Amino acid sequence: MTGLLTTRDAAPSTVEAVRGGRTRRSARRRVVVAVLATVVVVGFCVSLVFGQTTYPPADVLRVVLGQEVPGASFTVGTLRLPRAVLAVAAGLCFGLAGVTFQTMLRNPLASPDVIGISSGASAAAAFAIVVLQLGPTAVSVVAITAGLAVSLVVYALSSKGGVAGTRLILVGIGIAAMLDSLTAYVLSQAAEWDLQVAMRWLTGSLNGARWEQVVPVLLALVVLGPLLLLQTRDLAATQLGDDTASALGVQVERNRLLLIVTAVGLICFATAAAGPVAFVAFLAGPIAARLVGPGSSLLVPAALVGAVLVLVGDFAGQFLLGARYPVGVVTGVLGAPYLVYLIVRTNRAGGSL
């Protein structure tokens, strides 16, 4: 009797504790998402207003609304606006896709730029530019197809009675090594001008972004983004391990294939437009995890972090560092120490993200 009574007494307090924790966490998540969204908007506006010449916000607004403003129409409307939109869109894509992989494979190293997907897209693009002499649109198509194909090959090669995260990462690294050497060979055969084009592309750069490049990324984001967000619940379940997930009613293999194809699609479209901006996909997830804290979905925060990284990296690369660096160099230098720190932390604590 007494035992029953105590459980009855304890029950409401446990429920309250759980409820309280849940409210606190979701409140924190809302705050983080709101702050990140604000940062993205502010960064977007800053990169429209400031530059070699600074235009008053009123002029910029009029340009964005479609009015003709002498001077500003070209600089802001033709140069800065597509660039800023591409930065945000590509950042969102990279962040979403990266965190999907990292969550699904339960390992922060499993980001598309480590496991060979970016290498595949890059090798194909270099081949298309240098050997096939294709134009920008065709290059994008080739890069997207190759990225998808490579991800499926990596997936197939690493599945052996279920896909183990570590094995997939190492297989991906092996594939990446082969593809990188192909890229190196293609580049060594390139003529001087093609080399310039290919290198700009391979570094990840928003220089000379045009609307024709931006629209496909936006479309991919609009189509594939929601598809990915719909999987949030299943993704959270896969994080508990394959067996637990399938016990919870997730069709693990089908779900995983769907996630991979969607995420790779996002990555490839963004890569086709902006090049493989180094480590954005890799960094977004862990940073978002740190900001949001455990126990809630990272997809939206990570996407926003990705957008912030690309925007800030591009702006810093253009105006804050003396010489003009492409955004990929900035994020690469930022990402390298973080990558090392992450592997130290993962090994020491055995943590997953």
Next chain:
Amino acid sequence: MSTGTSTVEAPTTGGAAVLRRPRRVRALWLAVVLLVLVGVALASVLVGSRDVAWADVVAALGGSTDGFEEAAVAKRIPRTLLALLVGAALGVSGAVMQGVTRNPLADPGILGVSTGASLGVVVGLAFFGMAAASTVVWVAIVSAGLTAAFVYVVGSLGRGGATPLKLALAGAATSAALSSLVSAVVLPRNDIAGGVRSWLVGGVGGGTYDSIRQVLVFLVVGFVVCLLSARGLNSLALGDELAAGLGERVALTRGTAAVGAVVLCGASVAVTGPIGFVGLVVPHACRLLVGVDHRWLLPFAALVGAALLTAADVLGRVVARPAEIDVGIITALVGAPFFIYLVRRRKLREL
């Protein structure tokens, strides 16, 4: 190794015989490998974008450089020597790294040691105007050593120590991080970008007697250190506790052997650029031929590595005639599938 070993060997049967190949088998393989090595070296002198006749080869070996053919051969001789030397260095370096870390996935490329050496050299070239070839070698070796130490420490953090997968992951992550730094250093510097980019692919095409002379001392020192630590590596293979129980000073042995491997790897990177996967594939092949005894394994790794790299170089000259494919590309294309095969094996046995 004369009568003493044979009396010990006589009673052993079964499991021990698998590990310890009979001396006749080893001698046979030694002959085969030497034969292949000579054949490959000859092919490397004979084959190229221009075919040459025997007479020209003989004349060129005598020092004559009259006419196109003989000049071509004269250019190919140092290139072949360099390929042989660097291949041997990478093979031994990989075998020692696998022994020191007891990790079948260890390789100068996968553990990030080559990338570390590249970063050191690139930084020196870009920011400090490093020009002297001997400085390049020193810088490469020192940065290779720092990277190796770092990766090993990181890989052995946490539960379970330096397991094969953890170490490989730590190396790969470090390698990815360092190579992004390399491209950040190189990209904005158009003055050095062209030369550095072709160097980063890894090739022996630029081999001259001069470039060989600059690294020869380092390579010889590295070989000697590695060969001297062969016995120690055999004890380490039994596990640290058992090795210590047998009177091996574990840390010292491991340190010495690692220094030898790092010197070999750093010196090769300095002269040819990073060439991947030779150090991974060669020791595995040699273990199949002569077993796990490092006193046999290391010399074999040198011979097989030399043969493999030279063969890859010849292949690179043949497949894309009249152009050439750098040997670093060929080894990656051949070696990476092998790496994937190793990773796919169900359980990664510690060595």
